[in-house]
Amino acid sequence: MPDGSWKTLAQGTTSGDCKELKVTSTTAQMFQLHLFASQLINAGAGMTIDELQMVE
Numbered sequence: 001m002p003d004g005s006w007k008t009l010a011q012g013t014t015s016g017d018c019k020e021l022k023v024t025s026t027t028a029q030m031f032q033l034h035l036f037a038s039q040l041i042n043a044g045a046g047m048t049i050d051e052l053q054m055v056e
Contacts, residue, residue, distance in 0.1 A: 006032065 010021040031054070 007026075009023040009026065012019075012021060033049075033052070035049075
């Protein structure tokens with residue numbers, strides 16, 4: 001981020017078991033994850049991230 005701006009690497013509209021987003025190789029000093037929920041099937045269930053991998 002030489003210019004200090006954030007870049008979107010991936011985005012989607014669905015989530016679920018075994019959801020996988022692959023992105024092109026990149027180098028970064030910081031990482032942000034934003035989750036937005038407009039409708040939940042199970043009221044009160046919320047969102048859970050079971051695993052997040054960042055590998056080369």
